[in-house]
Amino acid sequence: MHDRISSLGEKKLISRIISRARSVFGSSEVMGLGDDAALIDAGEEFLVLTSDLLLETRHFPDPGRPRDMGWKTVTVNMSDLAAMGSRPEGFILSVALPDLELEFFDSLMDGVIEACCHYQAPLIGGDTNEADEIILSGTAIGRAGKDRVLLKSGARPGDLVAVTGPLGVGAAGTELILSGRDRGGFENAVERSLRPVARIEEGLILAESGLVSSATDITDGLVSELGELMDASGTGMRIYEERLPLGREVPEIASILGRDPLELALYYGEDFELVFTAPLTGMEELSDMMELHVIGEVTGGGGIEMVDKDGVTYKLHVRGYEHLSPG
């Protein structure tokens, strides 16, 4: 009778918005809806546009580091550009802020500007408001070649699936920070959590190669994003536990915190890597050009499966996983 949006979950909520928009606007008008970023025709290229909003209380494990908050706000948006294989062109920042100390505010803005410099995306506009907590909403603008832009759709059965770097590191770092435990020896994981770096160069290499059939970033969790590629492409996915490139510190941090390292690598998010698919020959070519780790293959259907170290096949869901067959 009075259903709430929590009964749908974020994915179904977004699908609900998209289907409402698609019923009203022509499909050529809403290119990119459901992808990591929107596409606007700009003559010979696409302009690529994305918007992500972060809240002090939900997206920053250590809100005492304003410079990192500014950096991360830019980076989460740049990661969506990377996922589309686009080159950053500018950044717009809308903020709503409580009455911060000016020093804190300046550090926040230093982090934004530092990141804009790093990604070569000048800060070109913005808006300020008052609020009870810090709200940072970014819009990133990039460009991509029309026949080169990376989309979630296009994976074909038989293609290989790869990621651009280690898994679970951002998750482990974030959980370590939230636990309040000693961070000594785990500086890399902490840094990956507080100052992640978007894979812009990798996205450009993938796009310019013309070898990639589908791609996205895994900031919302690897399995969730595999689901996105699968749904957009109308395929299935199979990954192999022993091929997952867990970050070297992930097992130790997971052990300290009593967490499952695999869960951090598969479901948590906070890793700013890309996941993509390409045919075998294309993947071989790409492996000469950049770091990549093949973790599985695209299948004809049947959802997302994981083959564990004993050869047992599990069915993975966007949240949690269940036993499929006893091997």
Added chain:
Amino acid sequence: MHDRISSLGEKKLISRIISRARSVFGSSEVMGLGDDAALIDAGEEFLVLTSDLLLETRHFPDPGRPRDMGWKTVTVNMSDLAAMGSRPEGFILSVALPDLELEFFDSLMDGVIEACCHYQAPLIGGDTNEADEIILSGTAIGRAGKDRVLLKSGARPGDLVAVTGPLGVGAAGTELILSGRDRGGFENAVERSLRPVARIEEGLILAESGLVSSATDITDGLVSELGELMDASGTGMRIYEERLPLGREVPEIASILGRDPLELALYYGEDFELVFTAPLTGMEELSDMMELHVIGEVTGGGGIEMVDKDGVTYKLHVRGYEHLSPG
């Protein structure tokens, strides 16, 4: 020692961000910074981009009307496009929401999509998050001719100053709603507050005429925006009280609420009109093409002055006004 951002105020805060950005990026890279929207080179045209964030508790006098909240979120962004004389091309919505009833959520989205249709700007992307209150962050994308785009800078002494419609109506409607009093007879003012309409067509006429020397929208209040034109153009401004086109219901609503109608018209904001400057001959040409009300003229300097009905000249400040000379 520990100054807070409230000691600066919004304008100085924005100036602070802009000067930090300008010290880092080239001026050609940050075109539009400080204007209503950012400009991106798109070959023969500019892409015009703006982002505005609205909060349930601060920007919506009647949060029981979700459809209007959605509409207004789109409209505040479209008003920035109108101020630049640009044609809408798309809209991106980032939301952070508490666990709303699905019916409320659907109405909110219906309002967004209805407005996107009205402005012919398809919903092309977005992002969802959880939050304790409703946060709606929009990004509007438009196009403008490179030699036609309307900027805040360019007003020259001797130009006339005009607005596109009545003043104080949105303010009076908003205050009436917030007062909880009977709205009977004031449906127009209430509608202007809850479902404002951005002056896209008027902006396009102004831009395409090539007759306008500077322009902006007055959603933040007429005097504040005159100050923006003045600062960007290096001029002064003089307006005449008897020329101000107060909305017909504004004096009555102001009287019911014990408010100064002039204060509602000059300082409150919530009117989605444009203010612009043009030479006398240009203004005459424009007056044949659209509704406009000349309210004053651009001066060589000396801030913003208002000549009252008795011929007494006041100096206006962005907040409040003080006596300048006894006439």
